[in-house]
Amino acid sequence: xxxxxxxxxxxxxGNLDALRDVSLEVEQGEAVAIIGSSGSxxxxxxxxxxxxxxxxxxxxxxxxxxxxxxxxxxAQYPPEKEIRRICTKTGIVFQHFNLFPxxxxxxxxMIAPVQVLRRSKxxxxxxxxxxxxxxxLSSKAQSYPAQLSGGxxxxxxxxxxxxxxxxxxxxxxxxxxxxxETTNEVIATIQKxxxxxxxxxxxxxxxxFARESATRVLFMDEGxxxxxxxxxxxxxxxxxxxxxxxxxxxxx
Ligand SMILES: Nc1ncnc2c1ncn2[C@@H]1O[C@H](COP(=O)(O)OP(=O)(O)OP(=O)(O)O)[C@@H](O)[C@H]1O
Ligand SMILES: [Mg+2]
Numbered sequence: 415x416x417x418x419x420x421x422x423x424x425x426x427x428g429n430l431d432a433l434r435d436v437s438l439e440v441e442q443g444e445a446v447a448i449i450g451s452s453g454s455x456x457x458x459x460x461x462x463x464x465x466x467x468x469x470x471x472x473x474x475x476x477x478x479x480x481x482x483x484x485x486x487x488x489a490q491y492p493p494e495k496e497i498r499r500i501c502t503k504t505g506i507v508f509q510h511f512n513l514f515p516x517x518x519x520x521x522x523x524m525i526a527p528v529q530v531l532r533r534s535k536x537x538x539x540x541x542x543x544x545x546x547x548x549x550x551l552s553s554k555a556q557s558y559p560a561q562l563s564g565g566x567x568x569x570x571x572x573x574x575x576x577x578x579x580x581x582x583x584x585x586x587x588x589x590x591x592x593x594x595e596t597t598n599e600v601i602a603t604i605q606k607x608x609x610x611x612x613x614x615x616x617x618x619x620x621x622x623f624a625r626e627s628a629t630r631v632l633f634m635d636e637g638x639x640x641x642x643x644x645x646x647x648x649x650x651x652x653x654x655x656x657x658x659x660x661x662x663x664x665x666x
Contacts, residue, residue: 415442416475417582417613418463422484423472425458425637432458433469434637440582443611445604447624447645450634451660456617459634460584463615464506465497477503477581502530505575506584509591511567513559513574519546520555523574531578538577545573549603565596569603576612583607585616589623601627621664625649633657 418440425433432455440446448456461467463474465481469489474481479500482491491497513522523542527533546552549569559567568588575583588604589597597620605627607614618624624631625645632642633654641654652658 416440417442417477418615419473419475420459420463421473421475423459423462423474424470425455425462425467426470431637433462436472436637436639438632438639440613440615442613444629445608445612445614445616445627447628447631448615448617448634449619449621449624449631449660451663454634455637456634457586458637460506460586460615460617464504464584465501466506476500479503502578503581504584505578505580505582506586507568507571507575507588509587511559511564511571513567513570515559518556518558519551519562519570519573522559522570523577526574527577542573542577545576546570548576548606549573550599563596564592565599568592568596568600572600572603572607576607582613582615585614585618587617587619590619619664621649621661633660635660 416439420436420438423433423436436459450456458467462469469482471484471487471489473483481497481500482489484490517525520542523545524538527538528535543555546555549572551566551569554562554566562570589600592600601623608627616628628645630642631645631648632639633648635656641648641652641657649661652661
């Protein structure tokens with residue numbers, strides 16, 4: 415089953431083509447990594463899926479619901495309320511953790527399911543404690559974000575996104591603000607989600623992570639997807655010269 419379908423999406427910032435005719439499908443249970451040099455459009459693509467940016471043209475379908483479609487060259491979005499409903503099907507984790515500083519870890523995880531989904535506090539609490547266990551932070555339920563390391567904060571951010579039961583998790587460089595040791599904790603958590611067949615789209619600068627964790631890897635360059643393949647094929651037999659050059663530059 416296709417969870418995310420992106421068809422011919424283009425996006426400009428002024429005169430700059432940030433996305434050029436990008437098409438992509440993510441099937442249920444896939445963990446798709448996006449690699450590419452700085453400015454190639456990776457974050458913009460994720461932000462369009464989560465409606466933090468609006469596309470110029472193209473179509474995005476999330477779990478069967480159309481977030482945007484284009485008619486007569488103009489991108490058409492449904493009413494705000496419908497957009498919000500569709501966007502609850504995606505969970506996003508950024509480079510910086512964006513936790514609420516005045517709430518404990520447990521409260522950070524519980525707030526959206528209780529306030530947005532109107533679920534019962536008791537059920538949400540039980541589930542939030544389970545999620546803290548999944549990310550290895552059961553002992554930190556009552557701690558505040560300021561009392562946690564960067565890697566711990568990022569794992570709370572992952573649990574918080576999972577608490578909304580998204581159909582797809584979007585990660586934008588979840589480890590690039592972390593030191594090597596805490597990076598490994600976060601990678602281990604994401605790998606656990608891969609093993610549980612959580613559907614994910616992961617932007618990363620970490621080639622080892624893309625290679626070892628993703629089921630498929632996409633290479634973006636100047637707003638286009640230039641190549642996609644299994645991690646093994648893409649890293650061992652890159653076809654496009656720009657991908658070959660990119661892999662050289664990150665290896666040296
Ligand atoms: N809000 C914005 N206004 C104007 N230009 C923008 C905006 N956001 C992104 N851009 C431009 O769009 C292009 C794609 O940016 P994007 O952030 O998607 O790149 P990226 O691949 O995520 O890069 P990085 O690896 O550095 O995070 C860049 O040239 C960037 O400068
Ligand atoms: Mg980015």
